Amino acid sequence: MGRGVGRGAGRDVGRGVDRRDAGGGQVQAGRRTRGRWFRALLAALVMAALVVPLAAATRPRVPAPAPADLGRITAATLGAAYAANRANAAEAARMAEDHGDRHRAAMERAMARDPARQFLAFDGRGPGLATEVFGDLAGADRIAVLIPGSDTTLDTYARFRATAVSLHRHLAARHPRTAVIAWLGYETPGTVGTAVMTTTRAQEAAPELAESVAALYGIAGRDTEISLLCHSYGSVVCARAAPALEAEGLPVADLVLLGSPGTGVDRASDLRTSARVWAGRGARDWIADVPHARADLLGTTVGFGTDPMSPAYGARRFAAGSAGHGGYFAPGSESLANLARIVLGETAEVSHD
Template sequence: MSARAGSTGRARRWFRALLAVLVTAAVVVPLTAAVRPRIPAPSPADLAPVTASTLEGAYAANRANAELAARMADGHGDRHRAAADRALAAPSRRLLSFDGRGSGRAAEVFGDLAQADRVAVLVPGSDTSLDTYERFRTAAGALYRGLTRQAPAGTGTAVVAWLGYTTPATVSATAITPGRADEAAPELREFVRELRGVTGPDPGITVLCHSYGSVVCGRAADGLDVDDLVLLGSPGTGADSAADLRTRARVWAARGGGDWVAQVPHTDVDLFGTTVGFGTDPVSPAFGARVFPAGDGGHSDYFRPGSACLADLVRIVLGETSEVTRV
């Protein structure tokens, strides 16, 4: 068989696989969603734009809203969501925002944001919601602990876990199309803009984007006021190259040796009036990102404590870019 014929055969198999996913998503996902009644929750707290002086008040208002959401979910009989909301309402939690409606949204701070010289914002991938929030929070906490150990004396650090959009289900049409990312991109740009009004003067801001979150970051990159953009376990950004992201930020990429995303075809095709797939592999030389190793870890291991990948992420956030291991 010629190389061209082999390529054509692979393309056809990829096309059939896409159709199968789309049909499954169109039939199974809506039926699954219909089985679970919508969980009642209050509207988000009505707050003015947050500043350093109003930060603690915002945290308190959002905790109170999370507690009310927990009571409403409990009354609805959803103990799992009630427990998740109640955990976020704990006195120690610092919530920049909270919305218990639907799959839920939240932005949680680790550290003293008002005094931070270096800030990391984590953008999650598919299947992240208030119901699965703890695994996302665990990653943010691991990064923050690494920063506090490594930061030079006198350098303030903070991490924000930004669940600021409705993430797609992994097995769904939304996971292989850019619709959710297009909706999230302006939200992420605005969040970073507001963040700069809360922190110390001119902080270094790094956005770390995992999985489908890297599609969000790719869509938001033009106009996203950050110093570094890190793509982890990315299926692609929708751009052919880092230069096409049109960002002043340094663009980094890493993928673990055991990450299943490596098996995803890095291409994009027009199908039924929408784009399916996200284009060039961000760890390929053709993309042009600053690639660093992520070891043999899987799709959820980029923030694993003690890993070389986490150590390099800490260096990037702290601006120690010359110390980052490069592939």
């Protein structure tokens, strides 16, 4: 780059500083800072690669029965599927109680005892999996599927469920034929550890998500509009599942990235989906400070590349207000209002940042 030498062009006479040099120096300093951040992150991951698996090996796994064998679920068998999964949760609660895990047992009892709870899937083993339905799935013409990020398990499920409840209440008040799916269909990575910075868990989860979305189309009908609302690491999962759905002829209408660390591709067009790709990040979301880069570490790709909020990524940016990392579905928030507009297909009404 040029240094602005000659004829005093661009020079601040009072300070004797070339403004172009000053700006370039700031850019270079910013790059060096981000580079140090990323190198420090890599170093931490190397340490975590040694420590975290050892700690996990000593952590007891919560016992539970195998999931109910439901076969292919249809609109006609939804009620039976819901009942079978509640019964499975009740048995899991008994086993967790015998194991001495009272917190897990209480969570599962709450799932089992309420006849209004609607689970398409339930697996209480280990960290646990659950797919819960809010609304009339068989009669819905708009479905929002929420995909969570790190540290979401049956033990923390209540906070994830609260986001689905908030969205469903907002949607149902405006359009009764909507359903919301809280999809905890994969073992999410922990915030502290190596898995959260690689695509490994996402690659494992993507076929499960694609299969679940295909099942939703089978129950509600092919004319149903389905939107994937993907939070944090969940956006990496969605980025892997969307092309598979497209290849199967089951594309989703919208792919919404919330507080995303990146998706593992450089541009929205690289996702190979016909869905409208949206990105939003709240003003108080710490994910903005995470380095958006990729690097090879011991044969594994670490990091997720381009920031989806970057113009270079090419997503449709929507305003998320002052939301923090976990606040995108807060009642009355700008982000919740925009998410509802996206799900309802009111794209012209979505506000932009």
